Every structure is written in C-alpha cells, then in structure tokens.
Amino acid sequence: MIELKNLSRQFGEMWAVRDLNLTINKGEFCVLVGTSGCGKSTTLRMINRLIEHSAGEIHIDGQPVRGFREDLLRRRIGYVIQHVGLFPHWTVARNIGLVPRLLGWEPERIAARVDELMALLGMSAERFSGKYPRQLSGGQAQRVGVARALAADPEILLMDEPFGALDPLTRDGLQEELLSLHHRLNKTIVFVTHDMDEALRLADRLVVMHEGQIRQQGRPIELLREPVDEFVESLLGGNSRGLKEAALTPVAQRLCHAEMTSGVPDIDANKTLRDALSLMLWHRVDCLNVVEGSESLGTLRLADVVTARAPMGTTRGLSS
Amino acid sequence: MSRLRGLTVPLVWLGLLLAACVGMDQLEPVFRWLEPSSRSVIYARADFLSLLGKHVLVVSVAGALSIIIGVGASIAVTRQWGRDFLPLVAQVAAIGQTFPPVAVLALAVPVLGFGTLPVIVALLLYGLLPIVRNTLAGLQGVSADVREAARGMGMRPHQRLWRVEMPLAASVIVAGIRTSVTISIATAAIGATMGASNLGDPIISGIVNGNTAHVLQGALLIALLALCVDSLFAWLQSGRSGL
Numbered sequence: 001m002i003e004l005k006n007l008s009r010q011f012g013e014m015w016a017v018r019d020l021n022l023t024i025n026k027g028e029f030c031v032l033v034g035t036s037g038c039g040k041s042t043t044l045r046m047i048n049r050l051i052e053h054s055a056g057e058i059h060i061d062g063q064p065v066r067g068f069r070e071d072l073l074r075r076r077i078g079y080v081i082q083h084v085g086l087f088p089h090w091t092v093a094r095n096i097g098l099v100p101r102l103l104g105w106e107p108e109r110i111a112a113r114v115d116e117l118m119a120l121l122g123m124s125a126e127r128f129s130g131k132y133p134r135q136l137s138g139g140q141a142q143r144v145g146v147a148r149a150l151a152a153d154p155e156i157l158l159m160d161e162p163f164g165a166l167d168p169l170t171r172d173g174l175q176e177e178l179l180s181l182h183h184r185l186n187k188t189i190v191f192v193t194h195d196m197d198e199a200l201r202l203a204d205r206l207v208v209m210h211e212g213q214i215r216q217q218g219r220p221i222e223l224l225r226e227p228v229d230e231f232v233e234s235l236l237g238g239n240s241r242g243l244k245e246a247a248l249t250p251v252a253q254r255l256c257h258a259e260m261t262s263g264v265p266d267i268d269a270n271k272t273l274r275d276a277l278s279l280m281l282w283h284r285v286d287c288l289n290v291v292e293g294s295e296s297l298g299t300l301r302l303a304d305v306v307t308a309r310a311p312m313g314t315t316r317g318l319s320s
Numbered sequence: 321m322s323r324l325r326g327l328t329v330p331l332v333w334l335g336l337l338l339a340a341c342v343g344m345d346q347l348e349p350v351f352r353w354l355e356p357s358s359r360s361v362i363y364a365r366a367d368f369l370s371l372l373g374k375h376v377l378v379v380s381v382a383g384a385l386s387i388i389i390g391v392g393a394s395i396a397v398t399r400q401w402g403r404d405f406l407p408l409v410a411q412v413a414a415i416g417q418t419f420p421p422v423a424v425l426a427l428a429v430p431v432l433g434f435g436t437l438p439v440i441v442a443l444l445l446y447g448l449l450p451i452v453r454n455t456l457a458g459l460q461g462v463s464a465d466v467r468e469a470a471r472g473m474g475m476r477p478h479q480r481l482w483r484v485e486m487p488l489a490a491s492v493i494v495a496g497i498r499t500s501v502t503i504s505i506a507t508a509a510i511g512a513t514m515g516a517s518n519l520g521d522p523i524i525s526g527i528v529n530g531n532t533a534h535v536l537q538g539a540l541l542i543a544l545l546a547l548c549v550d551s552l553f554a555w556l557q558s559g560r561s562g563l
Contacts, residue, residue: 048472050468050471050472070474071474071475071476072474073474074471074472074473074474075473075474076474079469079472079473081465081468081469081472082465083463083465084465084469085463085465085466085467085468085469085470085472086466086469087466087469087470087484087488088466088488089487089488098473098475099473099474102473102474102475102479148473
C-alpha cells in the first residue's frame with residue numbers, strides 16, 4: 001500500500017504538487033492523468049525519491065520512504081520511463097539483470113530470472129538476450145524496460161508514460177500485455193499518462209490531477225458518468241464520453257436476447273460495446289450475433305447497446 | 321584474436337622507429353647527399369635511443385598527469401556537488417586551447433627555470449585542454465534517459481559513474497587523450513630549447529648550426545613516434561567504438 005499524505009513539492013516559487021492525499025491499495029492499478037505540468041510525473045517520482053518532497057509524507061506499507069537509503073528504496077520499486085533508458089553498452093540480458101546484480105544475487109539465479117522474465121514478456125531468450133538495445137524496435141526495447149523493472153520482483157511498479165513514444169499498434173499490444181501481467185502478478189502499479197483512452201483502459205483507480213492537486217479520483221466508469229466539474233468532464237472527452245464508456249463495457253454485459261438472428265455479422269462476447277457499435281455502423285445493421293469461440297450466445301440489438309440499465313447516482317449529461 | 325591483429329600497425333611503426341634509432345648510421349649516404357659540406361651528417365652528441373627514452377618519459381609523465389587532472393576535474397564538475405564549477409572549467413579549457421604551446425613553454429621558463437620540469441609543466445597544461453573538453457563532452461553526451469534509468473534502478477553514484485557514464489563516454493575521452501598526447505609528442509621537441517634533452521635536440525642544434533641533416537633526423541624520429549602512439553590510440557578506440 002502506498003499512502004501520500006499532504007504531499008507537496010515546490011520548485012522555487014511554484015508548487016508542482018500541493019497538499020496531495022492519495023492512498024493506493026496493494027495490487028491496485030492506479031493511473032494519474034492530467035495535462036502537461038499538472039504534477040503527475042512529479043508525484044510519481046517522489047514515490048521512489050527521484051524527486052524529494054518538500055512537505056508531507058509518503059508511506060509504503062506503513063513505512064516512510066525517507067526511512068530507507070534512496071538507492072535501496074529504488075531497488076525495491078520497479079521503474080519504467082518513456083524513453084526506456086536501456087544501457088546501450090550492455091546486452092539485453094545484462095540490462096534486465098541489473099537490479100538483481102546490484103542486490104548481489106548469484107549469477108545462476110540472475111540468468112534464470114532473466115530467462116523467466118523474457119518468457120513472461122514474450123521474447124525469445126535465445127534470439128534477444130545477446131542483442132544490444134540499438135538492435136531492438138521501440139516496442140521490443142520497452143518490453144525489455146518492463147522486464148528490467150520487474151527483475152527483482154518488486155511489489156510496486158512505477159511507470160512514467162511508458163508507451164508514449166510507441167506507434168498505436170505496438171502501444172495497444174503492450175497495454176493488453178500489461179493488463180494481463182497485472183492480473184497474473186498482482187503488482188501495485190502507479191502509471192502516469194496523458195492519453196485518456198490508455199488511462200481509462202488500464203486503470204482500476206483513475207486520478208485526475210490539475211495544477212498540482214487531485215481534482216477527482218475513482219473508478220474510470222464513475223469519473224465518466226459523474227465528473228465533478230467541467231475540467232474533469234472535458235479532460236475525459238466531453239461529448240465523446242459516451243463512446244469512451246462504451247469502450248469500457250463488454251458486449252456480454254448487455255446481452256439479453258438468447259435467440260439467434262440469421263444473416264448478421266458475429267461479434268466476440270469479450271469485445272466492447274464500442275466495437276459492436278462500429279460493426280453495426282459499418283455493416284448498416286442494427287443487431288449482431290454474439291459468439292464466444294465457436295459457440296453462439298445470442299443477439300445484441302442496437303437498443304440494448306444504447307439503453308442501459310440506469311446508472312447509479314446523479315448523472316451529468318452530455319451537453320447538446 | 322582479431323582484436324590483437326589490430327596491433328599490427330602500431331608495432332610496424334614501433335619497429336621502424338627503433339630501427340631508425342639504432343641504424344641511423346646506415347642512412348649516412350642519404351644525409352651526406354643532403355648536406356655534402358658538413359663535417360658530421362649524423363647527429364652524434366647523444367645516442368638516439370636515449371633521446372627517444374627521455375622524450376617518451378617526458379611525454380608520458382606529462383600525459384599521465386594531464387589525464388589524471390583533466391579527467392578528474394571533468395568528473396568532479398559533472399557531479400551534483402561540483403556543478404557550480406562547470407562553467408569555469410569549461411571556459412578555462414576553451415580559452416586555454418587558443419594558447420600556442422610555444423607561448424606556454426616561454427611563460428613556464430621564468431617561473432620554473434630551465435630543464436625538464438618546465439617542459440613537463442607546459443605539456444601538462446597544454447595537454448589538459450583537449451582532455452577536459454572531450455571528457456566533458458563525453459560525460460554530458462550520456463543521454464538523460466540513461467542517467468535517469470540508472471538512478472531509478474537504484475545504482476549508487478559511483479556505480480552510475482563507473483558502470484554507465486564512463487564506459488559510454490570512453491571513446492570520446494580516449495579521442496581527447498589521443499589528441500593531447502600526439503600534440504605533446506610534437507611540442508616536447510620545443511623543450512630542447514630549454515635545456516631538456518630529447519628528440520628535439522637534433523632539430524634545435526641542426527637549426528642553430530645550419531645542418532639540415534640533423535633537423536631531418538630529429539623530425540623523422542618524432543614523426544615515427546607520433547605515428548606509433550597515434551595508431552596505438554586508434555586501436556584502443558576501435559575496441560570501444562562497437563559500443
């Protein structure tokens with residue numbers, strides 16, 4: 001568990017972060033979003049003390065971070081940055097094994113761990129372990145970056161816009177893999193991004209920051225439905241929030257007709273309502289067959305997509 | 321093995337250099353043709369090998385000191401605690417580079433007198449500049465992302481310096497040392513005017529006595545020494561450029 005209490009950071013006269021309170025539970029995927037200069041990166045980097053806080057406290061599992069020697073603290077926290085920062089004079093295997101080596105692991109144990117991580121990230125150890133960073137594509141380099149951060153099996157992973165420099169297709173694939181890694185490994189992840197689609201897709205807890213403070217936090221769907229003010233509303237996409245919400249809702253959740261319809265396209269039950277809408281628009285139909293693998297589950301009608309069970313609480317509607 | 325094969329070129333130059341030192345007498349007919357009227361055509365006041373030894377010694381001592389001081393100062397001013405002195409050191413290095421070496425030697429004599437010492441000091445001061453400039457460029461050329469990652473992974477300051485920054489800056493630093501040492505080999509010859517005995521002796525005495533053969537003998541040996549050392553550095557750099 002990470003607790004930030006009345007956290008502040010001042011650069012000269014300016015407050016980068018001011019009086020921020022946030023609790024991130026163990027195993028939670030917490031995404032900090034906001035415009036440039038809102039203090040999200042500063043907040044992240046204060047957790048592993050790359051930036052020291054000016055006031056307030058940071059506790060990890062109840063212990064203040066200032067109680068650790070900084071390098072020892074950082075070896076316990078995985079860290080991934082946008083431009084990866086692999087060491088160009090080291091091979092992939094050596095890059096991944098850095099933190100275990102700093103911790104004084106036996107060479108055999110490090111080698112085994114490196115192989116395990118490369119397998120975990122879908123990279124063939126045989127093909128990649130001897131390569132140098134300049135021989136990797138952007139996506140491969142960031143996989144190595146993530147493997148390096150996970151090497152000593154830290155409880156916490158800090159990620160500062162890790163996919164910001166990748167092409168959309170690679171980014172999409174890595175987001176998918178990160179989600180599945182998170183489910184398997186149950187790490188606490190703190191992730192900074194300014195890409196709202198990425199934030200909505202990944203977050204268990206979404207934290208919207210503005211001018212060094214938290215404007216709103218909660219589950220993505222809650223923020224979409226009930227933004228506290230116009231800033232949060234516009235950051236979350238304004239009038240396109242409908243589609244963003246659709247992108248968070250699986251088709252299976254709206255499936256209520258068991259019978260099959262003939263002559264309409266299929267959609268996988270794991271896809272989202274956004275995909276369903278897109279298919280309907282493309283094929284100019286108003287219903288789809290929902291399938292899971294080769295098994296048919298029923299029909300999804302346009303009305304099912306549009307009219308949901310009434311959401312909880314008061315709703316801020318889209319302005320017309 | 322291919323790494324060692326790169327040593328062929330420096331070894332060839334070294335062989336030629338030693339052969340020229342030992343066998344200069346064999347070239348007497350050539351020098352006699354150049355200088356038919358002189359009494360002695362082969363410089364004989366001192367043995368070429370011992371002049372070479374002294375030359376190498378002076379350059380090595382001055383070079384080693386420049387490396388220690390130059391690299392040390394550059395490392396210091398690129399650390400967090402020494403950052404305040406970075407502009408000062410960078411500017412001194414830039415200004416110093418515009419000073420001709422002869423002027424440095426001329427200025428050193430009144431302070432340190434004649435002999436080997438002022439030559440070492442002059443070479444040291446002049447040799448500092450390319451080293452400082454290149455070490456600073458090399459260390460500052462390490463990308464911010466790499467440095468950020470090194471800190472973020474929990475490397476201690478000395479680990480970041482010796483395992484990341486220095487290896488990445490090495491080829492640029494070696495290039496600076498190469499320039500510095502090569503210039504020193506040539507500049508040291510001027511030291512002969514200040515009573516330091518080295519391969520500059522035949523040149524200076526040849527100029528004073530109007531004996532072109534002596535000038536050529538000194539120049540030939542200095543050129544061979546410079547080529548030998550320079551190719552040795554080229555070999556060192558080629559081992560690093562794969563990074």
